[in-house]
Amino acid sequence: MSETEKGTETGTGTVRAATRVLEVHEHRAALDLFRDSLHMPPVSDADWPVLEASLEPASVRGAFSGSGSGSGSRLVGVHQATASDVVVPGDARVAVELHHRFAVRNGHTRSGVGRSLMTAALRSATAPLAMLRASEGGIYGRYGFAVATRCRELVVDRRRARLSEHVPAGHHTYAPAAGEIAALLPVAYEGSRGGAGTVSRPGWYEALLTQDLESAGGFVRAFVHSGPEGEDGFARYAVRRVGGDGPAARTVLEVLDMHHGTPQAWAGLWRSLLDVELVDEIRARQRPLDEPVEWLFTDPHVCRTGAVDDETWLRLTDVGAALRARRFEGAGTVVIGVEDALLPANSGHYRVGPETAGGAGSGPQISGSVAAWSALYLGAVRPSALAATGALRVHDPRALKTADELFWAGREPWCGTYI
Known part of the structure; x- marks a missing residue:
């Protein structure tokens, strides 16, 4: 058996x-x-x-x-x-x-x-990789997972928001009928997906997400952006009345799911969201940390960060294959030591560099648990930050700067899919 x-x-x-x-x-x-x-x-x-x-x-x-x-x-x-x-x-x-x-x-x-x-x-x-969303943060570190992407909630004062003159006009943004959303948005998602951390969505994902959103109340709508090569972005949203009937009552447009493949698609979608009438506030949930929404407006104060949270947790289940799959920037190499009690075959030494990522016979210059290296894999944090906390042990101080350059991915990773 x-x-x-x-x-x-x-x-x-x-x-x-x-x-x-x-x-x-x-x-x-x-x-x-x-x-x-x-x-x-x-x-x-x-x-x-x-x-x-x-x-x-x-x-x-x-x-x-x-x-x-x-x-x-x-x-x-x-x-x-x-x-x-x-x-x-x-x-x-x-x-x-x-x-x-x-x-x-x-x-x-x-x-x-x-x-x-x-x-x-x-x-x-x-x-070679495993990913999840954690309802409780204290559970998954013991299994070798670590926070790999983070997100923030954005709150925009729609009444005061004015776009700056330099914001691109976008191409063509339209609002599909409710019955067309289920067919259009998966196509638009694949046309806009590309950043580190984004995942392919299973065939059943759209129907399940729609059911979840409808059960939460509110009528779900969408904008789709069409560029020179087809649909390359979308924003799924719902408008709700919050605060009861008193003076704190307001109408909130909640951006539930938004992806874009170009700056033009991003700007075009925001223009459409801001044009929705009878709305006091726009709340965009679980957005990338480095998405420069504040810079769209003449007054950056109309946009504030409501909260910053972990988004997805990652685990390397085949360390060698995972290291070979991603690109490492910078010059030089570093030998890392990986400790994995749950999957002992991962434990060992690996040489990492722009041209090589594989097993190494020499002793490690930096070592730590598989959870620590999983946290670094998509580029959400640098080795020097984890070394400062003790999550990584530095045996050769000269290797730390090299490791920072190698593991840096150029921008914050982000997923944006709710599984």
Whole structure:
């Protein structure tokens, strides 16, 4: 039997869990367990068709109390991994597994069930990278993940906002009918995607996102930008009344999903958003940290940052393949030491440089956990910053400047897809 078929067992006290890939007929129970962990009711019959499509065969893993089979076992944990690709520094698209719907049943937490599931998923991975969004930041570092992209919420005073004369006019921006959005936006996304951290969206993504947004209330609309080579940007948004009926009441346009491939598309979309009438405020959620929205306006104070948060977490599951896949800038090379207790094959020394990235026989100049090197991979942080915290150990101080140059990607990575 394969490792997946045998399952992975772990436990503390009286709890013991065996993991295996779930059969399709078990998917609904797995989804209900996940929803229960978020204090949500079981999935309804009306919502099930869309949700069922997102639970791909062989993508969902369950943890069972007992042996994992028979009437005495019970589903106590769930995990899903979806195949995708992610843009890395140098513009290559590298295979990645998107980890999501990870939960342990109430009463079985802190008993090794989650570790059993994640260990089985990572050890069976075929992609060199794994990515997820964390609802709790203290969980995933123990599995080798680290924050790889960050984002901010922008709040624009639409009543006072005036575009500067230097802002490009854009090409052609239009508002598709509600019934056209589902077909247009996936095409526009692929036409605009390209920055480090962005991922391919599964075929079921659009329907699932639409269902989530509609269930949250509000009528979802969109603008699409068409350039010389076709649709190259879009902004999905909803307008809501907040603050009740008192003096604090205001109408807010929430930018829910926005991507653009050119400065003209970006400027054209912002022009259209600002032209929406009867709006007091624009809130753009989960935007790139280095998106220069403030510089669009004659008065930068009309745009403020509401919050800065982690966005995606990354893990190198095949360190050698991951290093070979991305481009490293600068001159010189550095030998890094990687420590990975969960995937021991990753542990070792790797020579990194513009022309080479592979195994090295010499001792490391800088060493640290796989989580630390995962944090650096897309360029969100520099080695010197992690060295200052102790997350990296510097054995050769001269190598730190070289490592900073090699791992810097030129701009902040960002994902913008909500899985």
